[in-house]
Amino acid sequence: MTPERAANRPMEHPTQDGKKLPVEPVDRVTIRFAGDSGDGMQLAGTQFTDTTALLGNDLATFPDYPAEIRAPAGTLAGVSAFQISFSSYDIHTPGDQPSVLVAMNPAALKVNLPDLEEGGILLVDADTFTQGNLSKAGYAKNPLTDGSLAGYRVIQVPITRLTTNAVTEVSGGGSMAAQSRNLFSLGIMYWLFDRDPIHTIRWIEGKFKNNPDLVAVNRAALQAGYNYAATAEIFTSHYSIKKAATPPGTYRKISGNEATALGIITAGKLTGLPLFYGAYPITPASDILHALAPLKNYGVLTFQAEDEIAAITACVGASFGGALAVCATAGPGLALKGEGIGLAVMVELPVIIAMIQRSGPSTGMPTKSEQSDLLMALYGRNGEAPAAVVAPSTPGDCFWTMIEAGRIATTYMTPTFFLSDGYLGNGVEPWAIPSLEELPDIRVTHRSDPEGYTPYVRDPRTLARPWAIPGTPGLEHRIGGLEKNDITGTVSYDPTNHQRMVDLRAQKIARIADSLPPSQVDGDSQGGDLLVVGWGSTYGAITSAVERARSEGRSVSHLHLRHLNPLPRDVGEILGRFDKVLVPELNTGQLRMLLRANYLVDAKGLNKVTGRPFMIREVYRGIISALEGTR
Amino acid sequence: MSGKGAHSEGEVLTKADFITDQVVRWCPGCGDYSILAQVQKVLPTLGIPKEKIVFISGIGCSSRFPYYVNTYGFHTIHGRAPAVATGLKVANPELCVWVVTGDGDGLSIGGNHLIHVMRRNLDINILLFNNGVYGLTKGQYSPTSEFGKVTKSSPAGTIESPVNPTSIAIAAEASFVARTADVDPRHLAWTLEQAAAHKGTSFVEILQNCIIFNDKTHDPFLARSVRHDRVLYLEEGKPMLFGSEHPRGIATEGFAPKIVEANSSGMLVHEPGLQNPSQAYMLSQLTYPEFPVPLGVFRRVARPTYEELAHGQVDEAIHRAGGPGDLGQLIKGKSSWTVT
Ligand code: SF4
Numbered sequence: 013m014t015p016e017r018a019a020n021r022p023m024e025h026p027t028q029d030g031k032k033l034p035v036e037p038v039d040r041v042t043i044r045f046a047g048d049s050g051d052g053m054q055l056a057g058t059q060f061t062d063t064t065a066l067l068g069n070d071l072a073t074f075p076d077y078p079a080e081i082r083a084p085a086g087t088l089a090g091v092s093a094f095q096i097s098f099s100s101y102d103i104h105t106p107g108d109q110p111s112v113l114v115a116m117n118p119a120a121l122k123v124n125l126p127d128l129e130e131g132g133i134l135l136v137d138a139d140t141f142t143q144g145n146l147s148k149a150g151y152a153k154n155p156l157t158d159g160s161l162a163g164y165r166v167i168q169v170p171i172t173r174l175t176t177n178a179v180t181e182v183s184g185g186g187s188m189a190a191q192s193r194n195l196f197s198l199g200i201m202y203w204l205f206d207r208d209p210i211h212t213i214r215w216i217e218g219k220f221k222n223n224p225d226l227v228a229v230n231r232a233a234l235q236a237g238y239n240y241a242a243t244a245e246i247f248t249s250h251y252s253i254k255k256a257a258t259p260p261g262t263y264r265k266i267s268g269n270e271a272t273a274l275g276i277i278t279a280g281k282l283t284g285l286p287l288f289y290g291a292y293p294i295t296p297a298s299d300i301l302h303a304l305a306p307l308k309n310y311g312v313l314t315f316q317a318e319d320e321i322a323a324i325t326a327c328v329g330a331s332f333g334g335a336l337a338v339c340a341t342a343g344p345g346l347a348l349k350g351e352g353i354g355l356a357v358m359v360e361l362p363v364i365i366a367m368i369q370r371s372g373p374s375t376g377m378p379t380k381s382e383q384s385d386l387l388m389a390l391y392g393r394n395g396e397a398p399a400a401v402v403a404p405s406t407p408g409d410c411f412w413t414m415i416e417a418g419r420i421a422t423t424y425m426t427p428t429f430f431l432s433d434g435y436l437g438n439g440v441e442p443w444a445i446p447s448l449e450e451l452p453d454i455r456v457t458h459r460s461d462p463e464g465y466t467p468y469v470r471d472p473r474t475l476a477r478p479w480a481i482p483g484t485p486g487l488e489h490r491i492g493g494l495e496k497n498d499i500t501g502t503v504s505y506d507p508t509n510h511q512r513m514v515d516l517r518a519q520k521i522a523r524i525a526d527s528l529p530p531s532q533v534d535g536d537s538q539g540g541d542l543l544v545v546g547w548g549s550t551y552g553a554i555t556s557a558v559e560r561a562r563s564e565g566r567s568v569s570h571l572h573l574r575h576l577n578p579l580p581r582d583v584g585e586i587l588g589r590f591d592k593v594l595v596p597e598l599n600t601g602q603l604r605m606l607l608r609a610n611y612l613v614d615a616k617g618l619n620k621v622t623g624r625p626f627m628i629r630e631v632y633r634g635i636i637s638a639l640e641g642t643r
Numbered sequence: 644m645s646g647k648g649a650h651s652e653g654e655v656l657t658k659a660d661f662i663t664d665q666v667v668r669w670c671p672g673c674g675d676y677s678i679l680a681q682v683q684k685v686l687p688t689l690g691i692p693k694e695k696i697v698f699i700s701g702i703g704c705s706s707r708f709p710y711y712v713n714t715y716g717f718h719t720i721h722g723r724a725p726a727v728a729t730g731l732k733v734a735n736p737e738l739c740v741w742v743v744t745g746d747g748d749g750l751s752i753g754g755n756h757l758i759h760v761m762r763r764n765l766d767i768n769i770l771l772f773n774n775g776v777y778g779l780t781k782g783q784y785s786p787t788s789e790f791g792k793v794t795k796s797s798p799a800g801t802i803e804s805p806v807n808p809t810s811i812a813i814a815a816e817a818s819f820v821a822r823t824a825d826v827d828p829r830h831l832a833w834t835l836e837q838a839a840a841h842k843g844t845s846f847v848e849i850l851q852n853c854i855i856f857n858d859k860t861h862d863p864f865l866a867r868s869v870r871h872d873r874v875l876y877l878e879e880g881k882p883m884l885f886g887s888e889h890p891r892g893i894a895t896e897g898f899a900p901k902i903v904e905a906n907s908s909g910m911l912v913h914e915p916g917l918q919n920p921s922q923a924y925m926l927s928q929l930t931y932p933e934f935p936v937p938l939g940v941f942r943r944v945a946r947p948t949y950e951e952l953a954h955g956q957v958d959e960a961i962h963r964a965g966g967p968g969d970l971g972q973l974i975k976g977k978s979s980w981t982v983t
Contacts, residue, residue, distance in 0.1 A: 333731040
């Protein structure tokens, strides 16, 4: 085991049967639960996460599952994994590499072993290493016996058999054992990392409250795993991870998509507008619809549209009617929404488009993450059609950034993109719960005064046109996608008017920058050798890599952009304070292109498009090579 | 192009209140003028303040309509008017929403939305101007052009079978389906009144003449001289009779329609309120020259509207929870911990 070790010496800790096994304190552990998609790995991982969050560790998770609901059992394509990193200090990513791998079958071993740390713990269900499963996974020889796992601490447990035994005792038949093997493994992990299974037991009791048999079966499997680990002497010690030294406050765990949904509801409340959410199911954005649909008592109207185009155009209609209209989608959906968003640009109505980006092009890899739709958000429409773009940086930040999207959209009467991604959306972290008083005041009032009203008369500060909604006496007006006259809004093909309107629409977006706070540079705000500029979900990996480089005395700083259109006014000046600029992105260089175009800066890229997030060490290495030659 | 002066409930409106200052830009002689005139005539009779009325259109000749009606209006993008109307009506169910579309806008590029808005039964009125051709893009065949039609884009004749808008509406479970014609203003006005009075999606196919690209396309049965022999005016509760000199009726043999002598046994009586849509569908399939073309209300059934159900679920959830949700509780979530 090579978790990061604390300095303390091992201490004694009694196990259930009174035997003493040493408890070794460690600072950080990364576990990956891997199995067939039918093996319940996401559930095991989520339960471990919940228990760990309640213990006060800092944590970050990375669920990684196939797009197929059930790929053929035992195949490489069907492997599903859930990684959690937890620690006694502040961490920003789910870990570069697992130090513990739970492999429920040979395919899971095959797919995930290359990531396991050297010397790491490998727990396998030995019962599944049959000839059939081995060949489905493409193993010519059994890795458990051919010596290929010599570099790891392999713990072979007959999980299937032991689960069946435990389940048979309580249900009189082992038929339900296959579905609870994950809980047996979870029980082992709970013991190994010194966490009480009580939270999961309560969860089982709640989930199956109408089926006492299932409660008994699942509880038996979990406890059997826990007891087995405690008594079978498969481990020489177990580990404890102290609470993280988090600032005082009340915390919960939250995924990016949950925080996005909360942000949507909150933006509705804060603007004081009725909330309309229109969406078409698409991975990985559907969870936002699933989160909002049951929250009807918060007034949200969710509309599952017939297609992506209907989702955005229904949002435009709802916005015309005065609602805060929000939709969420992923790349293929955005490709279809382009014309509808262009309409919102033209009629200057607020709409929030939450993009949960995934690997493309086309259908690409729906469950894998990427940042490759930045330029589509900025430019993916016909004509000169500028829109605002913001991007959250952590799961919890999805909440705050969604509220910011609501502020921008309604203040400037513009479609506003919110660029999350699959990694942020599904990733989980502890989140400091804000009090309602901390939330910004972004109340909106619709125009009601007919005096001096025309549809395109503008607020001199924001350049926004008035939001006058049907039902308001005296403000009857017609809008549409045809070019219109400045101020009056009548249809116009006048050449100078078109120039003026194109300029006005661009200026309106540019003026959003007037409302932004100064950008914050982590590191040396006065300048230095290297500035790492990122956006979105790479925040964790960049932050950790920059911290590491700085701890070695290197002159490296980090600027993470939440506002991508418009860019904050001080960005150009900040870039100028550094000798070099490095832009890590999970695309082929989209922000880099924008920075180079906007500021004529020789920004270099660190780019990766594998469908996986950056590892800290990849960014760290990028920093080191960028620094070479400096000074 | 804002409205002038405030209007409110109870005020008596006239046709003039619904005319905008915009110059109407349809071709002289276009059937759309007649439709606009009847709409502007019917609107003041509905007893709805004009600020509560909204016209939403897509793209095409017909879709210029909102610019000419002095209410709220939204000229959206090609084919998407039903979806825009859905969002608007759900956001504010008190509005009286009209969708104006055409055979290309509504049945080609926007066919999907049209079907779904009807099955959902939003309480809106859809006017589909069917002129059998693309007018605005200057004369290509449309989804309702007859097989073999020669146009700029089909010089050797189309090789596509047309869709029947009324049949589509019935198949999509629109709760009100009617057909009328630009050349019969009285019937047109009456049909608009019926559509407006119906709660739920009212679909009205309006046979319209495009004088430039498809002139007289409906004349074989709609021309004044032949109309009374070749049009079947559907009247609720009345026998399905047509033909001024030689009255005949419609009956069925098995599922197939047939023409019978007036008052012979088996002649059908028109019942648009039947829950089963078979008869309405059969009627929608009557085409000239084999049969007279029916005009009137094909189907009128009561069904809860989408917006009623959507808001009903919200109200119900609030009621069940004993009041509107508490934002603080929601943000806090089900399980949290405190660090001191
Ligand atoms: S092209 Fe045809 S439908 Fe269009 S305005 Fe002219 S006559 Fe009317």
